[in-house]
Amino acid sequence: MKMNALVPFFVILRPAVVLAAALLPCVVSSASAQDQAAIERGKYLYTAAGCEGCHTDTKNKGEKLAGGRALVTPFGTYYGPNITPDKEHGIGNWTDAQFIRALRDGISPSGEHYFPVFPYTSFSKMTDRDMLDIKAYLFAQPAVARADTPHDIKFPFGFRFTMIGWKLLFLDKGPMQPDTAHDEQWNRGAYLVRALTHCGECHTERNILGAVRKDRELGGSPVGPEGRSVPNVTPGGRNVSQWSEEEIAELLSSGLTPDGDSVANGMDEVVANTGKLTENDRMAIAVFLKSLPPVQLPPRAPN
Numbered sequence: 581m582k583m584n585a586l587v588p589f590f591v592i593l594r595p596a597v598v599l600a601a602a603l604l605p606c607v608v609s610s611a612s613a614q615d616q617a618a619i620e621r622g623k624y625l626y627t628a629a630g631c632e633g634c635h636t637d638t639k640n641k642g643e644k645l646a647g648g649r650a651l652v653t654p655f656g657t658y659y660g661p662n663i664t665p666d667k668e669h670g671i672g673n674w675t676d677a678q679f680i681r682a683l684r685d686g687i688s689p690s691g692e693h694y695f696p697v698f699p700y701t702s703f704s705k706m707t708d709r710d711m712l713d714i715k716a717y718l719f720a721q722p723a724v725a726r727a728d729t730p731h732d733i734k735f736p737f738g739f740r741f742t743m744i745g746w747k748l749l750f751l752d753k754g755p756m757q758p759d760t761a762h763d764e765q766w767n768r769g770a771y772l773v774r775a776l777t778h779c780g781e782c783h784t785e786r787n788i789l790g791a792v793r794k795d796r797e798l799g800g801s802p803v804g805p806e807g808r809s810v811p812n813v814t815p816g817g818r819n820v821s822q823w824s825e826e827e828i829a830e831l832l833s834s835g836l837t838p839d840g841d842s843v844a845n846g847m848d849e850v851v852a853n854t855g856k857l858t859e860n861d862r863m864a865i866a867v868f869l870k871s872l873p874p875v876q877l878p879p880r881a882p883n
């Protein structure tokens with residue numbers, strides 16, 4: 581009797597168990613394939629954006645993304661913080677929303693305003709999906725327990741609250757909308773240049789408050805990284821006016837100019853990243869540069 585009561589129970593249960601057992605590996609593997617795809621996409625975007633350069637102290641053999649790289653600016657020296665998934669010293673406890681807020685709004689999980697030496701002014705224009713794929717990649721890297729090096733900023737630029745007014749004036753918040761007046765290739769180039777690879781952070785002159793001058797976009801800057809000047813890369817520039825799109829794409833791939841010089845002074849670090857992008861993406865960047873309004877006047881040094 582007991583046996584009989586159990587049999588139908590098993591008959592009903594068995595197909596369900598078998599089915600669930602058969603489905604389980606599929607569900608698990610499709611979820612991790614998705615994660616893996618996000619990590620791969622994130623790695624590409626992370627390379628384009630050059631996150632590693634500012635967040636790794638390569639000079640002193642620091643560990644990847646553990647921070648400590650000195651960034652010398654006219655406002656003082658900043659140190660890239662630890663963005664490994666370490667829960668105490670890195671960003672291991674951050675939620676997706678907190679990560680998006682840092683890149684989109686330049687605000688930390690505790691509500692502090694970041695300094696724009698962290699180029700969130702460009703990253704702000706990224707899509708949510710691109711930001712979260714970058715986060716997926718970061719969280720797949722080894723956690724490193726290294727405390728952040730405090731910034732060494734000149735008075736009065738060290739006050740984070742002053743960034744509130746600065747952002748009202750200068751933060752052009754994203755995500756970026758495609759410009760329907762241009763084709764897909766141009767829009768991809770615009771997205772790469774303005775949101776991801778942030779070429780303007782070096783190639784655009786800044787005003788006295790350290791914000792890039794949109795009216796002189798990519799028109800060159802008298803004070804680039806480490807105080808050196810940075811060339812005009814609009815069609816008003818001495819070289820870019822002469823070079824073809826293919827030649828610009830080649831420079832972004834190999835670092836070589838048409839006359840066989842190799843770029844240096846920080847541009848070599850950029851090329852180390854743009855060299856890993858697809859040919860199509862480098863061409864899109866070149867097409868976008870050549871389409872810009874030519875900036876003619878030489879840049880002026882800020883007072």
Ligand code: HEC
Nearest residue numbers: 629630631634658659660661663682688694695697698699
């Ligand atoms: C030009 C250098 C530079 C680049 C490129 C850069 N960062 Fe940063 N980042 C910084 C600096 C400097 C800070 C600290 C800002 C501050 O203290 O206000 C920072 C802060 C951060 C923070 C906040 C960390 C914390 O502990 O609060 C995150 C997250 C971050 N960056 C992620 C990224 C990601 C992701 C990328 C690439 C998409 C990236 N950064 C590219 C320089 C850079």
Ligand code: HEC
Nearest residue numbers: 777778779782805810811813819820843844845846847850
């Ligand atoms: C970290 C600062 C920095 C960033 C970011 C940067 N550049 Fe440069 N770029 C420079 C400097 C400095 C030079 C001058 C190279 C030299 O002195 O050898 C340069 C040179 C160039 C040149 C050659 C121009 C000429 O007239 O010789 C091109 C083209 C160029 N950059 C394009 C780009 C593009 C496109 C991006 C974004 C993907 C970019 N750069 C991002 C600093 C930067």
